[in-house]
Amino acid sequence: MSVRTRFAPSPTGYLHVGGARTALFSWLQARRHGGEFVLRIEDTDLERSTEAARQAILDGMQWLGLDYDEGPYYQSQRFERYRYVLEQMLERGTAYRCYCTRERVDALREELMRKGLKPRYDGHCRDLAAPPPGAPEPVIRLRNPLDGEVRFRDQVFGPISVSNAELDDLVLARPDGTPTYNFTVVVDDLDMRITHVIRGDDHVNNTPRQINILRALGAEPPVYAHVPMILGEDGAKLSKRHGAVSVMQYHEDGFLPEAMRNYLVRLGWSHGDEEIFDTERMIELFDVTDVNRAASVFNHDKLRWLNQHYVKAADGARLEPLLARQLEKRDLDPAAGPPLADTVEALRERAPTLADMAEAARYLYADFDDFEPQAAKKNLTVGSGAVLARLREVLGSVADWSAEPLHAAVEQVAGELDLRLGKVAQPLRVAISGRAATPPIDVTLALVG
């Protein structure tokens, strides 16, 4: 049987890095085994689901290059199907109607908690022959087995078992008939013939419940693989306060998708000492069974390092429009300076991200009057006035305004004045760029024009 995996986000926000990594792992597992990857949008919560979020997730997937073979399917369009399955379960007695009020259930939960017990539904309506008079619209609950235990072999965590006594009769559908998460997941994974369910490990506790639903449906469970969470630098669950968590924010910040993919795949997975994985390489080597069990901390510095690696390696032409966009975001006109191709070549080795590159290129695309104080103080001294004056004369006579003759010109001045190259180049650098760090002086001169 071929491998079929899925990514099933709920459209209640942007695609965050944790979800993106789960998606990447699922995608990789399918690609590695020549299987299919399906995308399903879990939008049963009509209240919280938004069109903007749906689009944001799709954009994120596309940017990362995670293409899907089927979907996107929408749970909101499958309500009749869920309804049908529910009816069947009711008929077969694997599910039942529960007329308990919310108040009763809440009170029960509180009481059990207070007694130091695990809050579980007590099965009050489990064997009701008929609805009590004046009862509200019922919820539908699963008739969970009373004893025995559920075991499954997780592809990353290994064998996990939970006693049925720990589980209760979970709600499958609300009074208005809308299905709940644990139920729709099971029906969908079944209908979509998913063979490998790869998801965050916050779902391991849901798995035994889902297996019981599956059994009630007379079906066999798929293979489960729960991947550990991604934490923030402080060890707490990654969230907005840790900085950017939206994948598309990284796009905005000048990161390359291949860098993000490479970074994400190494979070919880590795192959010996290898650090650099292009898409082909990860498809060739990845397997969920090799994923680690411990959560990992998102490290921004390493992402930047990888991004710089890919910026250096990328085809320059691809970087040009990305740099242009970053310049525009800074109100700089890409046409007001040297050709983008030249800027990219000069700066790619010293820019971890395209955003850094745009910052480093500022003086090339707009006039500046803000000299770095330190640099100006150190280099634009009374003594350097003569040097700069002489440079102006010599450079003024350079016919071919390109790196080589410019380099010769600067060296000539240094020779004439019997100064080390640094004594000439550095004041010049500050004079034309306003800063102490730029590409080699000849390249910088050529760029400035």
Next chain:
RNA sequence: GUCCCCAUCGUCUAGUCGGCCUAGGACACCGGCCUCUCACGCCGGCAACAGGGGUUCGAAUCCCCUUGGGGACGCCA
């Protein structure tokens, strides 16, 4: 509280069924080389098996306990 799960350098990790580990690589950090600055590159350094018991000739690797962390316990997903 109750269940489930996790635990190697600051961080990501290697560590094939216990011996090749005086624990390897990468990021970050610190030094040096290169050099007109910055960066790249190269060389070197700092730095970890959470603690305690077992099992064994031998344990980072197996077992138990402790501690610490996470997750779940919803008519959210």
